[in-house]
Structure formats: structure tokens, C-alpha cells
Amino acid sequence: MRHEVTDDDTAVAVGSGDVPVLATPRLIAWLEAATLRAAEPFTEPGRTSVGTEVRVRHLRATGVGGVVEVTAEPPTVSGRLLTFVVRAVDGSGEAVAEGEIDRVVVDRRRFVAGLP
Template sequence: MRHEVTEVDTAETVGSGDVPVLASPRLIAWMEAATVRAATPFTGPGQTTVGTAIRIEHLRPTRVGGRVEVIAEPPASAAGRRLTFLVRAVDASGELVATGEIDRAIVDRRRFLTTTPEP
């Protein structure tokens, strides 16, 4: 998944810092979205995945107008209902922006929603 950093993606706008560069929370959201896509082959009818853990190192800044490619490598197989994805983000110059792992759990969508407490 490729993304171009805009003003709405910056640490200033998101509130995670005071500099006009790609915010870590936005980058993590992009990485999570990539894992959602990569998890599709592991789910059956009525199933989805939910995030359970994030371990990310944001290594270098990306300015507004910069491009970032986010890659999520799925595991070879599911460990029960658990999936651990290797994720990384690379900028247009080929430099590593971030790396880490994101865990997701396979759940029955209807059952998950009926057991989730309402606010």
C-alpha cells in the first residue's frame, strides 16, 4: 500500500508531536490496514480479524509530500487464531522508515460484536 504524506498525516495535526512530519499513529494505522488486507486468506465466511498487539519502531521522519510504501508480510500459517505480521515502511528513496510486528486474532464477526460491551 502506497501513501503520500499530507498535512492531515503530520504529528502536528494528529497531536502526537509538534513537527510537520508523518505521525507515528498515522503510520501505524497504515500498517494495520495493510495487515487487514493480508489477513484475508486466513479468514472464512463470517470471520474477520482484530488487532491485538503492535510493536513498531519509527526510525526516520517523512516530510509532507513524501511517499511511503507499507508492506505486511503474513505468516506462513495461523498459530491457532493468532496471526503475526512482519510490517515495514519504506520511503521513496528506499530508506526504511519503520519496521515491526502486528498481531491479529481471527474472530467470528457476529459473536465478537455481541460480546463487545457498548459504551
């Protein structure tokens, strides 16, 4: 998944810092979106996956106008737990972030019904 950093994606805009670079929370959201897509083959109709743990290192700043490509490798599967190796690289091929994200496969209806 390819993203171009806009003013709305900066640390200033999301409130996580005071510099106009890609915010770590936005980067993590992009990485999680990649895992959601990569989890689709592991969910049956009526099931979905939810994020449960994020272990990501943000390695390099990316300014407004910069391009970031995020990927999630096919997961390691342990029962309902899906563990994805994730990576983000910038337009010059430099690593922006790397790490792992866990998702758990759940029954969508039961999950939503259990919400307060």
C-alpha cells in the same frame, strides 16, 4: 500499499507531536491496514481479524509530500493468532518503520455482540 503524506497525516494534525512530519499513529494505522488486507486469506465468511499487539519502531521522519510504501509479509500462524512482519520504506528506499503486528481471527457477529 502506497501513501503520500499530507498535512492531515502529520504529528501536529493528529496531536502526537509538534512537528510537521508523518505521525507515528498514522504510520501504525497504515501498517495495520496492510495486515488486515494480508489476513483476508486466513478468514472465512463471517470471520474477521482484529489487531491485538503492535511492536513497531518508527525509524525515519517523512515530511509532507513524501511517499511511504507499507507492506505486511504473509503471517506466521499459531491457531487463531496471525503475526505479521511489517515494514515501511520511503520514496528513496530508506526504512521508515519495521516491526510486527499481531491479529486474532474472530467470529464477527460474536465479537460485535460482546461490545458494551
